[in-house]
Amino acid sequence: MTLLTRTTPLPVVAVTMGDGAGIGPEVIVRALLDETAMGFCAPVVIGDAARLTQAADVLGLDADVVRVDGVAAAEQAPGRINVIDLDLLPADLPWGQLSAVAGHAAYEYLRVAAELAVRGDVQAICTAPLNKEALHAAGHVFPGHTELLAHFTGIDEVSMMLSTPKMKVIHVTTHIGLIDAVARIEPGLVERTIRRGHEALVRSGVPQPKIGVCGINPHAGENGLFGYGEEEEKIMPAVELLVAEGMDIHGPLPADTAFFLAGRGDYDLIVAMYHDQGHGPVKVMGLESGVNITVGLPVIRTSVDHGTAFDIAGKGIAEAGSMVEALRQAAEMASTTMSVE
Structure with missing residues (x-):
């Protein structure tokens, strides 16, 4: 500390x-x-x-x-x-x-x-x-x-970021229903959210943050097996654009794997697509150590x-x-x- x-x-x-x-x-x-x-x-x-x-x-x-x-x-x-x-x-x-x-x-x-x-x-x-x-x-x-x-x-x-000693999570959508969240997610919003998270980490002293981006569906869609191509349509264009700019961005990742990897220190920030996808893992880490940051x-x-x-x-x-x-x-x-x- x-x-x-x-x-x-x-x-x-x-x-x-x-x-x-x-x-x-x-x-x-x-x-x-x-x-x-x-x-x-x-x-x-x-x-x-x-x-x-x-x-x-x-x-x-x-x-x-x-x-x-x-x-x-x-x-x-x-x-x-x-x-x-x-x-x-x-x-x-x-x-x-x-x-x-x-x-x-x-x-x-x-x-x-x-x-x-x-x-x-x-x-x-x-x-x-x-x-x-x-x-x-x-x-x-x-x-x-x-x-x-x-x-x-x-x-x-703006974006909501949750911070714990082991994990930081930023949300693409927050206080809306799950169906509405999936409808609202689009490449521009995903891109802007990642940029805000990247900027916040750089300002806090992490010069080259490694960022993991969650998918929407289980297994991040598993190449079209689950869902209707939401990962390819809504998330991949933003990830590809930011990677081309030189940011260290990975995804879309299966959310269960992403949070496990973040908890052991593989990622500086996880991008969650909707409220409970990000809040659940953070709260398991312990409410007493969690902080909500508006980015x-x-x-x-x-x-x-x-x-x-x-x-x-x-x-x-x-x-x-x-x-x-x-x-x-x-x-x-x-x-x-x-x-x-």
Whole structure:
């Protein structure tokens, strides 16, 4: 694990509180009281100070939750949690229950964080989980964080990358049904996704990433035995184009083999064609070490790789490992960008 030194300014990371009825407030408090995380970055929470105080009480932790007017006023000290307080949640908001109020608040936290990042006031965004049903109940009909951030930053197309210590996976399609995903996949989208993943790895310090591209069908179609030629029609043209440009791209590969090979280190990145093809193997590796990275934005964004976990919210048992790792990766990428600039 790489620690950032204090010989250079620590990157400022906006930490959005996510759905206040879920475990977001708890994992944020636990992570920001972790001395390791404090060595990565200068975090500023965009959320509700009162809810973070409630979360600290639930956890039995002593946290100095301080409301600040802006990033410049956020002083970094052990035990201190700086919050740009939007004050959107009622004091009696139940833990673990779907709430349109909490869904709207999660939307607003992210909107403010995106504005700060676009202005350059923060160098990265790290998000606690939101609840899609609560978001929709509040009238914000977006599939999730990835699409919301694309909307807030004016970007037409971004990609979701999942990162674990052993494996990185980028997705061609994400929050749509399987039939719709197969229909949406086409060579241009596959090519752009691979390019985004390649660029992200190069920026993170992998100069010549080796990338494996999954097929759609079992055995990647096995030369037309399975499916209707989707690999040849939708994937091969993109792979051939990028290989001709000099990229180290392999595929289409049978997904079961591709993830096995990636897990043992043969590939720096796997390109998954649809949501569960990529998410399943990553989550088997362990949610506590997984990080969600949005690739293609004009700002850096990482996230925990778990949901709001309503079933354990407010019980003081939520683990913060994924949040600490998300902060680390946000800071690492932001520091690389700062050094280039």
